[in-house]
Amino acid sequence: MQLNYAALTYPVVTVHQMTTLDTQTAQRLHSLGIQPGSQLTVVRKYPFHGPVIITVDQQKIGIRYAIFQALLGGQ
Amino acid sequence: MPTVALLGNPNTGKTTLFNELTDTYAYVENWDGVTVEKKLGRIKHSEIVVVDLPGIYSLNPLTKDEAVAVNYLLNDVPDLILNVTNASQLKRNLLLSLEVLEFGQPVVLALNMIDDLTRSGIRYDLDVLADRLGCQVRATNARKKTGLAQLKTELLAEQRQPAAPLVLPYPRPVSDAVQTAVTALVADFELTPQFARWLAIQYMNKNQTVRRHVADCGLTPLTENQVSYDRQHFDDQIFNTRLTFIERTITEATQYLNTSHDANLTAKLDRWITHPILGLPVFVGIFYLMFKLSFDWVGTPLSNALDALLSGPVSTTAANLLTSIGTLPFLKSLIVNGIIAGVGGVLTFMPQIFVLFACISVLEDSGYMARAALVTDRIMQVIGLNGKAFIPLIIGFGCNVTGIFSARTIEQPKERLVTTLISPFMSCSARLPIYSLFVTAFFPHNQAVIVLSLYFLGIIIALVMAKLYQWLFRIKESSVFIVELPKYHLPRLDIIAMGTWDKGKGFVKKAGTIIFAGTVLIWLLSNLGPTGIVTNINQSFAAMVGQVMLPVFKPMGITAWQPISALLTGVLAKEVISSSMIVMFHLAGQTSLIATFGGLFTPLSAYCILVFILIYAPCFATLAAIKSETGSLKWAAYSLVSNTLIAYVIAVGIYQLGALFI
Numbered sequence: 001m002q003l004n005y006a007a008l009t010y011p012v013v014t015v016h017q018m019t020t021l022d023t024q025t026a027q028r029l030h031s032l033g034i035q036p037g038s039q040l041t042v043v044r045k046y047p048f049h050g051p052v053i054i055t056v057d058q059q060k061i062g063i064r065y066a067i068f069q070a071l072l073g074g075q
Numbered sequence: 076m077p078t079v080a081l082l083g084n085p086n087t088g089k090t091t092l093f094n095e096l097t098d099t100y101a102y103v104e105n106w107d108g109v110t111v112e113k114k115l116g117r118i119k120h121s122e123i124v125v126v127d128l129p130g131i132y133s134l135n136p137l138t139k140d141e142a143v144a145v146n147y148l149l150n151d152v153p154d155l156i157l158n159v160t161n162a163s164q165l166k167r168n169l170l171l172s173l174e175v176l177e178f179g180q181p182v183v184l185a186l187n188m189i190d191d192l193t194r195s196g197i198r199y200d201l202d203v204l205a206d207r208l209g210c211q212v213r214a215t216n217a218r219k220k221t222g223l224a225q226l227k228t229e230l231l232a233e234q235r236q237p238a239a240p241l242v243l244p245y246p247r248p249v250s251d252a253v254q255t256a257v258t259a260l261v262a263d264f265e266l267t268p269q270f271a272r273w274l275a276i277q278y279m280n281k282n283q284t285v286r287r288h289v290a291d292c293g294l295t296p297l298t299e300n301q302v303s304y305d306r307q308h309f310d311d312q313i314f315n316t317r318l319t320f321i322e323r324t325i326t327e328a329t330q331y332l333n334t335s336h337d338a339n340l341t342a343k344l345d346r347w348i349t350h351p352i353l354g355l356p357v358f359v360g361i362f363y364l365m366f367k368l369s370f371d372w373v374g375t376p377l378s379n380a381l382d383a384l385l386s387g388p389v390s391t392t393a394a395n396l397l398t399s400i401g402t403l404p405f406l407k408s409l410i411v412n413g414i415i416a417g418v419g420g421v422l423t424f425m426p427q428i429f430v431l432f433a434c435i436s437v438l439e440d441s442g443y444m445a446r447a448a449l450v451t452d453r454i455m456q457v458i459g460l461n462g463k464a465f466i467p468l469i470i471g472f473g474c475n476v477t478g479i480f481s482a483r484t485i486e487q488p489k490e491r492l493v494t495t496l497i498s499p500f501m502s503c504s505a506r507l508p509i510y511s512l513f514v515t516a517f518f519p520h521n522q523a524v525i526v527l528s529l530y531f532l533g534i535i536i537a538l539v540m541a542k543l544y545q546w547l548f549r550i551k552e553s554s555v556f557i558v559e560l561p562k563y564h565l566p567r568l569d570i571i572a573m574g575t576w577d578k579g580k581g582f583v584k585k586a587g588t589i590i591f592a593g594t595v596l597i598w599l600l601s602n603l604g605p606t607g608i609v610t611n612i613n614q615s616f617a618a619m620v621g622q623v624m625l626p627v628f629k630p631m632g633i634t635a636w637q638p639i640s641a642l643l644t645g646v647l648a649k650e651v652i653s654s655s656m657i658v659m660f661h662l663a664g665q666t667s668l669i670a671t672f673g674g675l676f677t678p679l680s681a682y683c684i685l686v687f688i689l690i691y692a693p694c695f696a697t698l699a700a701i702k703s704e705t706g707s708l709k710w711a712a713y714s715l716v717s718n719t720l721i722a723y724v725i726a727v728g729i730y731q732l733g734a735l736f737i
Binding site for chain 1: 132133135137163164166167170171195314315318341345349351352354445448449450452453456461462486555556557558559560561
């Protein structure tokens with residue numbers, strides 16, 4: 001199921017881990033259906049390590065850069 | 076009376092659906108946290124009551140909003156739960172649905188915004204969904220009013236199959252533990268097996284509100300095993316089971332359509348609106364446009380016309396009428412110079428306020444507010460808040476009280492407290508009448524710019540204070556900031572009209588109550604003195620109070636007692652300041668007041684008094700909101716004192732500095 005507004009040109013990343021997140025953030029991401037293995041399409045990154053817009057399961061979500069990095073396993 | 080509880084994720088069109096189903100309306104906004112309290116409505120032509128609960132992501136509450144919904148389920152048992160979902164985001168919506176289905180009351184699942192799903196080339200087999208989930212499923216589009224008749228029939232159905240709670244195949248350790256707990260709870264605490272089961276699963280899933288409830292009730296079968304549950308990570312096992320179940324169900328129900336035609340308006344708009352660099356200028360531009368509309372293009376001309384009508388024909392006619400029926404001069408003066416001039420003077424600002432409210436409603440309904448939170452997040456991070464705090468502040472431009480209530484979507488209690496405390500610095504619409512009065516008198520050519528400068532000064536003070544609080548309260552950098560960006564909607568005229576009226580009716584009502592009372596009070600104070608009725612206002616009570624305070628206000632350029640007495644009445648409601656001034660200067664409406672001002676203020680001192688009015692003590696309604704949201708009178712008292720002090724220091728500072736140059 002490909003997102004309509006996420007053209008194939010956007011980079012797609014995979015969630016590696018969620019254990020290093022604080023409980024509240026992990027819980028909220030869980031209730032949005034995000035878990036290790038979820039494919040995130042990175043639509044936009046804001047400068048100065050500002051928020052990152054991702055799309056997953058037909059929904060568009062803004063998260064903070066630090067959380068985004070943590071999801072990727074801190075790379 | 077049968078009760079239907081309306082439950083669902085944010086951004087599912089829940090409130091629109093509520094409005095379509097019920098006679099009375101609630102408030103519609105495309106931003107989570109709009110439904111700040113549960114709202115009641117009655118289904119048209121029936122006895123059924125619908126409870127509109129705040130939009131929630133899960134029954135385990137992170138925000139105050141979500142706690143409202145969970146507490147409702149813990150304390151009331153609705154006859155039916157209408158679970159509204161966004162059809163295009165069914166996977167994550169069902170995570171909440173499963174929790175609701177486990178609760179065991181009959182559930183009707185509405186797949187709302189079904190058009191968006193069809194457009195993306197997908198269709199769900201409703202029978203498969205209904206079979207797997209064990210509840211009725213209906214497809215709707217509340218915004219276009221499709222599928223509503225069927226949904227209503229479903230809700231009104233007299234005969235309903237007895238509901239069986241959904242039983243998910245949890246792994247052995249979890250299901251065994253649930254079974255043990257349920258047996259004990261039913262035997263020793265007389266809970267129904269159905270409720271006990273739901274409670275046990277929620278408890279194991281670390282639902283904080285449920286855990287508190289269970290602890291309060293002393294339900295030992297659960298509390299004694301808490302450590303064991305958590306050690307085995309029952310919450311993760313529960314989550315994984317649910318997600319697997321949902322993915323399987325959706326796969327089974329999905330049917331692909333051949334046609335897929337997506338206009339993709341959202342993506343096109345977002346290319347500009349959430350642009351990394353242009354996002355902020357777009358944000359500023361939108362607000363500039365909003366102020367131009369309210370103060371230059373639409374609002375002000377209408378206000379002027381209304382003023383001409385009220386201070387001209389209406390006032391004269393009333394005066395003549397009262398003279399002809401032989402009214403006492405004292406009473407005639409009260410009505411004409413007090414009530415008509417004072418209350419009318421405030422009412423003339425209605426057009427400006429309504430235009431501003433309409434603009435805010437458009438932004439809310441279109442889905443822009445979530446984008447505003449996103450583009451401002453990086454800046455808000457600097458002061459220890461997140462972009463979500465920006466929305467309450469923007470709503471605060473309309474009214475600080477609603478702003479403070481909408482801070483409930485913020486997850487961390489400390490951040491919520493800071494947002495509540497800085498909200499009163501947002502220049503609410505009630506302060507507009509007095510700005511307009513001074514701006515027309517002293518800055519006729521730069522009205523929008525001067526008013527905008529006040530708004531920005533308010534924002535700057537709010538940001539500085541937030542930074543200070545961040546340091547005082549030791550708020551850590553990391554905070555939950557996850558914001559959903561809903562699809563854009565073309566704003567619907569009736570929703571905008573409803574939202575505008577909902578926000579604005581408070582103003583009209585205030586004109587009839589507190590502003591009216593304040594005006595009469597100040598008229599009495601300025602016409603009565605220690606010796607009874609006074610002919611010279613300088614001997615009145617109002618003058619005495621003002622005179623005593625005058626030395627304190629001299630350093631910021633105030634040389635007459637009248638503005639000071641007016642400022643004191645502003646704590647009742649900010650609109651009262653202008654009506655008080657009109658009454659105390661004994662004039663018939665704003666036009667003549669503007670002329671009198673010329674001799675009393677310089678442009679500099681006029682600006683200083685506006686700055687003071689912007690910042691000083693919040694009105695009673697706001698103080699009450701601060702008290703109820705922080706749960707303590709102390710914070711309300713603190714706001715009253717600290718804001719007044721800050722206002723004084725800044726206003727005196729500007730005057731003294733300005734006096735050096737001008």
